[in-house]
Amino acid sequence: MDKADKSGTDASAPRRQGPKRSESSRAAILDATREEMVNHGWRKFSVDSIARNAHASKQTIYRWWPATGTMCVEAATVLLQSAATGGTEPVDRIAALLLPFEALTRTGNGHAVLRGALLAASDEKEAGELWRSWLKSNVRAPLRLILAELAAKQSISRDYDLDEMVNLLVSPVWHKLLVMRAPMKEGFSREQAGRFLRVLAL
Amino acid sequence: MDKADKSGTDASAPRRQGPKRSESSRAAILDATREEMVNHGWRKFSVDSIARNAHASKQTIYRWWPATGTMCVEAATVLLQSAATGGTEPVDRIAALLLPFEALTRTGNGHAVLRGALLAASDEKEAGELWRSWLKSNVRAPLRLILAELAAKQSISRDYDLDEMVNLLVSPVWHKLLVMRAPMKEGFSREQAGRFLRVLAL
Amino acid sequence: MDKADKSGTDASAPRRQGPKRSESSRAAILDATREEMVNHGWRKFSVDSIARNAHASKQTIYRWWPATGTMCVEAATVLLQSAATGGTEPVDRIAALLLPFEALTRTGNGHAVLRGALLAASDEKEAGELWRSWLKSNVRAPLRLILAELAAKQSISRDYDLDEMVNLLVSPVWHKLLVMRAPMKEGFSREQAGRFLRVLAL
């Protein structure tokens, strides 16, 4: 998720004329986006303000992020790209999927950034698609692998609906974040992972 | 949830002069609010547009809803006031708590209205308080009663954290609504209630 | 020419609800318009800048002057509304028609204001119509009266084309103003009036 909307450009670039996209500008805009989400939330989110704070022009912003919400999602996901840490126990491997969220909500204003991104993803179609595709790569796919292994070892039932399992695992995060507007306490991920496995053991 | 922000005043009104609040105006505004949430979402939500569509003056709107998000929450909660239906089995009584949500997401544009309200509640302090207070009255309190009865009958363990249980019960609703942006399929509530009781039975 | 575009409202006002147009705002905007023409000319004329300097909102400006050039014409014509001074000799009465222009080009930045208005009138349809209608009332009509009187007294030929005469009288003003970009020297009007009468005497 580390590239903008437009650039489907891969390896074989067609080498066109003219200057390249400015990486410093992109970074400054994402920084300002995080700050804006913290200070003004999603509804009062202002592209003008981003432009001022990032010393960028609105033209540049709209060029690379035609839908505003995608900036917010991108600004959050770059913070979520933490290394999956920790043990080899199943419970640890599952907790690792939630740990980036837990960690972020207790880091500086990470809580507000994450909430802003989630609001954007819920309110705006394009941002929603970006967010769901990130979840698919970073939560759904890893979870499928883990569950398949456990089922092979007969640790859990083979009879589960992957969609429902993803829902079961991550939805408490949204509740804490959006409805309770509270950070997650230490150990939240492990606790959720434990409960998750107990449900599957039935 | 059928009264506005300001009027915490009940019974013992100080009997002032002048006309009463216009109920027709209030209804028209809440109707327009629902339509606006459906058509424009939370970020593009416009008070001017409400005023135009409801043939109301902005003055009137700001008089009764100083914080915009509270309009949205109120507009949604009046739709959620459904009669608690159904059986006497524990699973039915718990499913009844989710049924209004399930029903609304499959009714016309109820899905978008509910999402708008939840977004407002997450993005704006006042709206958040209003929403949590509604949840307390309409979900948390009934759930406490049910669980206490079950514990008394020794159907479930006494060892639970009510906050965690509320979270466990309602958070899948937010996931469906906000992240997946999809309506809930028939039987969603009962399925969640079943899983909920199985977790508690441990 | 002392009223805005929209207000065709005369004597019998229809007494609608709501606040009246702010006269102080109108005056401040016209002042700022003059300053802008002096400082930036017609092409670099900026409505944003007017709004800043007049402490007015753009909404207000566009409400009353949907076409920008009409502001410029109006801002100039209010300065041209000088009392027709001077003698009763035919040459004086005709010179009086040019005197407001001559006077304005030698008063502060009147030269630039007048040039701005004329450029606006030439570049923009609506402004052109406003300017020509002002000329009709303030130059063409008075000139017709004077020439009719002189013809009756047989001081001049009856054989003239009024349009051509207006052209002959005022066009040197535009040349000085636009092409030479120079102020008119004292006595310019009387000199032009003299030449004008000599042509008619043929």
Place this chain on the structure above:
Amino acid sequence: MDKADKSGTDASAPRRQGPKRSESSRAAILDATREEMVNHGWRKFSVDSIARNAHASKQTIYRWWPATGTMCVEAATVLLQSAATGGTEPVDRIAALLLPFEALTRTGNGHAVLRGALLAASDEKEAGELWRSWLKSNVRAPLRLILAELAAKQSISRDYDLDEMVNLLVSPVWHKLLVMRAPMKEGFSREQAGRFLRVLAL
């Protein structure tokens, strides 16, 4: 007047390296300039639009015309370079000075091109200088010659101010063009020349 601002370099060019200026690019740009004046007038005149329509880069435009108005003046004067036609009578020789204007205002969109150039010349210093220098070469100088000959033949008084005479001759053109925004009817030039000579005969 068929060369750009910068290149005061004539015949003896200093032979620098690299390719020569592209004549096709220059022509395309001047064509696009005329079209832009016709379609958008002077205030809405856009260099970006020129670049698009002429398939030129903005760099190239700014290299050769640092002041935008000079493009407009140049684009018009190339159209005015008509052969001095017609008879040997004084009235014909004087009318010939106005004929290019008269002809242009009745040729396609020549009217708008000429108006655009004149507006540019009035609104922008550099364009004004270019325009006045063109007038000097193409109107003032020829007129001086003609008048000197006539005075020598005692056809007219020797007592005239050349500046005033230029004004008298050409200013009706500006009036028609800018204030009346109307094309000149057939015979306009000859009529003006006739009146001009009658004034001088006094």
Place this chain on the structure above:
DNA sequence: TATTAATCGAGACGGTACGTCGAGTCTTTAC
């Protein structure tokens, strides 16, 4: 019965933001 205090609609106002476009400058590739 008048007065008075509140309601309501309409909408003008100073602001801020929207999303687009233009102004000039600069960078990259091609010739």
Place this chain on the structure above:
DNA sequence: GTAAAGACTCGACGTACCGTCTCGATTAATA
């Protein structure tokens, strides 16, 4: 070197919305 392509910052465009205010009309309780 010239040229096309186009990214960049800046700022203006004309529109829409924000929240406050003023205005005329209306509606009840109070004097």
